[in-house]
Amino acid sequence: MDRPSHPPVPRIAVFDKTKNTSIGLDLDALIAAMQKFVDDHLAPVWGTPARLVRSADFLPRHWAIVFLDAYRDASLEGFHDLTPDGLPLAKVYVENVRKLKDQVSVAASHELAEMLVDPAANLYSTGPKPNRLYDYEVADPVEDLFFKIDGIAITNFVYPAYFETFHKPGSVRFDHMGKLKRPFELDSNGYQSYFSGGQERTEWGSPAKQARFKQEDRRGHRTELHRKRKRKPSRRPKTWRG
Numbered sequence: 001m002d003r004p005s006h007p008p009v010p011r012i013a014v015f016d017k018t019k020n021t022s023i024g025l026d027l028d029a030l031i032a033a034m035q036k037f038v039d040d041h042l043a044p045v046w047g048t049p050a051r052l053v054r055s056a057d058f059l060p061r062h063w064a065i066v067f068l069d070a071y072r073d074a075s076l077e078g079f080h081d082l083t084p085d086g087l088p089l090a091k092v093y094v095e096n097v098r099k100l101k102d103q104v105s106v107a108a109s110h111e112l113a114e115m116l117v118d119p120a121a122n123l124y125s126t127g128p129k130p131n132r133l134y135d136y137e138v139a140d141p142v143e144d145l146f147f148k149i150d151g152i153a154i155t156n157f158v159y160p161a162y163f164e165t166f167h168k169p170g171s172v173r174f175d176h177m178g179k180l181k182r183p184f185e186l187d188s189n190g191y192q193s194y195f196s197g198g199q200e201r202t203e204w205g206s207p208a209k210q211a212r213f214k215q216e217d218r219r220g221h222r223t224e225l226h227r228k229r230k231r232k233p234s235r236r237p238k239t240w241r242g
Contacts, residue, residue: 013055013062021069021094023104027054033152034109041176045159048116057237063088065112070095078235086233088119100216103153106146110139110155124195125163127184133195142175144189
């Protein structure tokens with residue numbers, strides 16, 4: 001039997017390409033906390049194991065998380081929607097996170113969770129309202145809620161029951177921190193994107209979240225991948241040997 005071209009458990013290269021903005025954390029400590037997040041919290045619920053490794057750039061046959069200053073840097077330096085191998089890629093724009101007074105570790109773990117649960121950003125669910133297909137994103141409905149692992153803030157996330165409308169309010173756990181009480185509920189700082197009428201639309205947890213959302217530069221954000229029909233691989237590093 002031929003070996004699979006990619007390992008059954010994703011390996012994720014994590015690297016920092018910021019030039020003008022510090023991520024404000026020790027990268028090794030952040031990677032260790034996110035590994036515990038996957039092993040002890042996300043994978044037991046969603047069945048999504050992964051192995052995170054620190055790197056200087058893309059690695060052959062690895063998914064990737066890259067820290068960049070802003071969207072313009074991704075455009076100029078060839079960081080697109082997929083790794084050079086055509087595998088899932090998450091980008092964290094540090095300047096945007098800082099501008100909104102968010103935490104880089106929460107943003108990074110948010111992207112990690114959603115990338116593992118829906119790697120191709122092409123999963124949808126029916127829900128409480130007809131003629132809607134809801135994006136299968138596990139951190140958006142509870143965005144900004146977090147808990148700590150080894151002192152590092154890590155995103156909250158919803159459970160599979162969140163997308164199952166047959167559950168009665170309060171009957172099961174709908175998110176990791178136990179904040180939501182029913183399927184498809186939104187935290188006041190959360191949001192839910194959905195496909196309806198031939199286009200992607202968004203429902204917000206509060207008017208304040210809607211106003212704040214409009215201030216964000218959403219280009220390159222993972223939720224924007226649902227709007228794309230074609231995804232472009234990033235450039236191969238000059239030192240690529242794989």
